[in-house]
Amino acid sequence: MQLPGTSQAALAEQMAELAELSRTAGAEVVATDVQRRTQVEPALFIGKGKVEELREAKNEVGYDILICNEDLSPRQQRNLERELRLRVVDRTELILDIFAQHARTREGRLQVESAQLHHLLPRLVGAYDYHRQVGGIGTRGGPGEQQIEVERRRIRRRLKDLERELEQVRNQREQQRASRRGSDLQTVAIVGYTNAGKSTLLNALTKAGVRAENKLFATLDPTTRRLRVASGRELLLTDTVGFIQKLPTDLVAAFRATLEEVTYADVVLEVVDASATAVLDHVSTVDEVLADLGAGAKPRVVALNKIDLLGPAGLRRIVQELRRRYPDAVAISAENRTGLEGLLEALDSASRPDLVEVELLVPYGGESILSDLRAIGGLERTVYEEAGTRAWGWVPRQALARFERYRVGQVAR
Numbered sequence: 001m002q003l004p005g006t007s008q009a010a011l012a013e014q015m016a017e018l019a020e021l022s023r024t025a026g027a028e029v030v031a032t033d034v035q036r037r038t039q040v041e042p043a044l045f046i047g048k049g050k051v052e053e054l055r056e057a058k059n060e061v062g063y064d065i066l067i068c069n070e071d072l073s074p075r076q077q078r079n080l081e082r083e084l085r086l087r088v089v090d091r092t093e094l095i096l097d098i099f100a101q102h103a104r105t106r107e108g109r110l111q112v113e114s115a116q117l118h119h120l121l122p123r124l125v126g127a128y129d130y131h132r133q134v135g136g137i138g139t140r141g142g143p144g145e146q147q148i149e150v151e152r153r154r155i156r157r158r159l160k161d162l163e164r165e166l167e168q169v170r171n172q173r174e175q176q177r178a179s180r181r182g183s184d185l186q187t188v189a190i191v192g193y194t195n196a197g198k199s200t201l202l203n204a205l206t207k208a209g210v211r212a213e214n215k216l217f218a219t220l221d222p223t224t225r226r227l228r229v230a231s232g233r234e235l236l237l238t239d240t241v242g243f244i245q246k247l248p249t250d251l252v253a254a255f256r257a258t259l260e261e262v263t264y265a266d267v268v269l270e271v272v273d274a275s276a277t278a279v280l281d282h283v284s285t286v287d288e289v290l291a292d293l294g295a296g297a298k299p300r301v302v303a304l305n306k307i308d309l310l311g312p313a314g315l316r317r318i319v320q321e322l323r324r325r326y327p328d329a330v331a332i333s334a335e336n337r338t339g340l341e342g343l344l345e346a347l348d349s350a351s352r353p354d355l356v357e358v359e360l361l362v363p364y365g366g367e368s369i370l371s372d373l374r375a376i377g378g379l380e381r382t383v384y385e386e387a388g389t390r391a392w393g394w395v396p397r398q399a400l401a402r403f404e405r406y407r408v409g410q411v412a413r
Contacts, residue, residue: 018067066080077123092248096112096251115250116250118250124152185235189240189269191271192242202223233348235267240259243289244285265295274306304331360408361385369403376399377399
């Protein structure tokens with residue numbers, strides 16, 4: 001539905017994204033339709049005349065599921081299903097279905113099931129008609145046909161169990177974060193619109209071997225790998241779930257532990273699909289999500305990905321437009337591994353906001369401390385003296401205690 005304030009270009013991009021989401025969920029898109037209204041119809045979401053048009057199109061085209069780009073109230077969804085006598089799925093339900101298909105780890109499956117049940121609970125009335133028995137999009141992983149009150153109690157009990165299990169997951173993830181913080185390595189969280197190429201970039205930089213496909217939400221589960229930058233320092237690089245316009249609230253709540261990787265990171269690496277038609281809308285969505293997570297002010301490196309898909313004129317136009325917004329953005333192709341050296345330099349620079357210059361004198365036999373210096377900070381040069389190895393470099397301020405016994409100079413940077 002096109003409401004006032006939505007441009008034609010934005011609407012076309014939204015419908016194209018909805019079609020791609022539908023195909024990702026396993027549907028074949030046979031037709032699309034838009035209704036322009038000044039306000040939503042409370043009972044049906046769309047007008048009665050449009051419902052009649054859809055009923056006629058059902059006979060002509062033969063579609064068996066209707067997918068709406070907006071979220072429907074339980075009443076609107078139920079009324080539309082009764083009027084059209086077919087399955088009606090809203091945007092949230094569609095995305096939940098995709099997540100149900102792609103969740104691989106125990107954590108991911110728990111998060112998706114929790115979001116699905118929260119979405120289903122207010123929709124139980126009339127939820128077990130004939131169309132619920134056929135399965136398909138929006139029903140994967142959902143409960144079977146039972147009496148509504150019995151089912152409500154079962155869902156609430158299951159949600160309590162899921163919350164306990166997810167709390168354990170959150171505790172485990174916090175322990176993992178604490179362990180990473182204990183290593184004194186700077187952390188980088190990869191973020192971006194879904195299908196921007198985050199997993200492909202993680203693989204290109206670290207040989208992580210994570211699943212990477214040309215599909216929306218191909219990967220849901222975060223992966224952390226070590227990354228060595230040009231100076232010899234090591235960073236911890238974590239992939240995160242892709243963002244999307246109107247990301248369902250239930251999913252944001254369920255994937256809180258995963259999204260918190262961004263809030264705990266020292267640096268945010270934003271991957272932008274420079275070849276996307278609506279690239280400016282995508283970066284705006286990412287900015288909004290980062291702001292909502294409280295990570296909008298973190299040091300950020302922007303990688304303009306998929307430049308190999310742009311012609312010379314298109315590349316110049318898009319890159320110039322994006323660089324007005326992100327002056328230090330780095331143009332790359334994760335697929336072809338081009339521009340990665342510049343990206344590593346940018347990550348090295350951005351992850352040095354609070355480094356301290358140190359001069360160390362390390363007795364012979366204790367050179368392992370220099371390996372630590374190289375890994376978590378930087379080793380500029382060394383000189384071999386009678387008393388040991390004199391070294392100059394940089395370390396994060398929070399890691400100074402580890403090197404204190406060897407320090408012979410204290411020059412703050």
